[in-house]
Amino acid sequence: MLNCLVTVLGIFICVLLLFMTAPYIRRYMAGGVCKSTTKLNGKVVVITGANTGIGKETARDLAQRGARVIIACRDMAKGEAAACEIRAETGNQQVIVKKLDLADTKSIREFAENFLAEEKALHILINNAGVMLCPYSKTADGFEMHLGVNHLGHFLLTFLLLECLKQSAPARIVNVSSLAHHGGRIRFHDLQGEKCYNWGLAYCHSKLANVLFTRELARRLQGTGVTANSLHPGSVHSELVRHSILMTLLWKTFSFFLKTPREGAQTSVYCAVAEELESVTGQYFSDCRPAYVSPQGRNDELAKKLWNVSCELLGIQWD
Numbered sequence: 001m002l003n004c005l006v007t008v009l010g011i012f013i014c015v016l017l018l019f020m021t022a023p024y025i026r027r028y029m030a031g032g033v034c035k036s037t038t039k040l041n042g043k044v045v046v047i048t049g050a051n052t053g054i055g056k057e058t059a060r061d062l063a064q065r066g067a068r069v070i071i072a073c074r075d076m077a078k079g080e081a082a083a084c085e086i087r088a089e090t091g092n093q094q095v096i097v098k099k100l101d102l103a104d105t106k107s108i109r110e111f112a113e114n115f116l117a118e119e120k121a122l123h124i125l126i127n128n129a130g131v132m133l134c135p136y137s138k139t140a141d142g143f144e145m146h147l148g149v150n151h152l153g154h155f156l157l158t159f160l161l162l163e164c165l166k167q168s169a170p171a172r173i174v175n176v177s178s179l180a181h182h183g184g185r186i187r188f189h190d191l192q193g194e195k196c197y198n199w200g201l202a203y204c205h206s207k208l209a210n211v212l213f214t215r216e217l218a219r220r221l222q223g224t225g226v227t228a229n230s231l232h233p234g235s236v237h238s239e240l241v242r243h244s245i246l247m248t249l250l251w252k253t254f255s256f257f258l259k260t261p262r263e264g265a266q267t268s269v270y271c272a273v274a275e276e277l278e279s280v281t282g283q284y285f286s287d288c289r290p291a292y293v294s295p296q297g298r299n300d301e302l303a304k305k306l307w308n309v310s311c312e313l314l315g316i317q318w319d
């Protein structure tokens with residue numbers, strides 16, 4: 001009887017403690033906030049994958065600051081729905097949707113061609129779109145899906161828009177990577193995962209490629225007025241886990257401990273607008289402050305080799 005009473009009392013105290021500490025846990029999980037009040041009137045921004053999740057919230061924030069925001073996405077209907085919502089909420093009518101499928105180099109080239117014909121400048125490029133935990137599949141050009149969309153697609157897009165960014169300097173390139181880059185390796189002997197494939201690791205490899213690309217890009221852009229930084233947005237309750245039933249369940253169950261997409265967008269916004277980052281380049285951020293990069297992610301030789309291999313795969317010459 002006494003045992004039973006003690007157990008009930010114990011459970012009651014635990015639940016009470018959880019309820020009392022919940023607001024503090026939530027505030028801690030929300031992470032860093034971008035406090036910059038920078039206005040972006042007259043500035044042009046491209047955000048990939050901005051029809052949902054972190055990208056959409058990044059677009060909303062930058063539109064609120066007055067930027068002309070181009071939502072670059074593969075599904076025009078989803079993009080229009082997001083743009084409508086952002087235009088209505090911010091009153092900024094300069095929120096535009098353009099078709100971009102990062103799993104198809106033809107679509108990337110068409111997007112860039114169209115952009116360069118229609119726009120006069122590009123001040124901020126946010127390479128945000130991403131896929132995670134995809135069953136083995138390939139892009140239209142035969143690249144493993146994670147590497148193809150998350151790294152090679154953005155590599156080609158940046159290459160095609162770079163001259164415009166340079167002409168528009170000061171300009172910024174923001175690459176959305178992940179903490180998952182710590183688990184990544186660049187498997188040059190099997191880049192397309194044909195010999196060995198693990199969907200979790202494939203994501204990690206592609207996110208390491210984001211960090212290495214940023215590092216080498218920043219080195220090459222020294223003195224041009226264009227900076228390049230990468231970031232981890234935090235663990236965010238978005239559609240990223242859609243390919244895994246288990247992760248979708250986990251994400252739903254523990255959503256309280258995850259960032260909202262708006263919270264997850266803070267570091268992207270910070271890298272895009274913060275005054276103190278004006279000449280900061282080649283860095284990696286999390287929660288709106290510099291964060292620890294894995295030894296692989298700091299390896300300049302690896303970054304150069306990945307650069308050259310990426311150029312070869314895409315058939316481009318980028319010196």
Ligand SMILES: NC(=O)C1=CN([C@@H]2O[C@H](COP(=O)(O)OP(=O)(O)OC[C@H]3O[C@@H](n4cnc5c(N)ncnc54)[C@H](OP(=O)(O)O)[C@@H]3O)[C@@H](O)[C@H]2O)C=CC1
Pocket residue numbers: 048049050051052053054055072073074075078100101102103104128129130131132149176177178179232233234235236237238239240241
């Ligand atoms: N959520 C998290 O916890 C974390 C996210 N990240 C990174 O943040 C970024 C944004 O992810 P998040 O918002 O969470 O995920 P979402 O799945 O919510 O958004 C991903 C976006 O990428 C787009 N996308 C996917 N494939 C393509 C493609 N082939 N061409 C064009 N666009 C494409 C999606 O379009 P569509 O809607 O049409 O599928 C969607 O707009 C990603 O790079 C991700 O790796 C990093 C760490 C943690």
Ligand SMILES: CC1=C(/C=C/C(C)=C/C=C/C(C)=C/C=O)C(C)(C)CCC1
Pocket residue numbers: 132177178179180234235236250251254257258
């Ligand atoms: C800690 C913790 C969790 C784990 C979250 C992790 C490990 C997220 C990693 C996300 C990444 C790195 C995504 C994309 O890049 C759960 C399961 C939500 C349960 C609540 C506590």
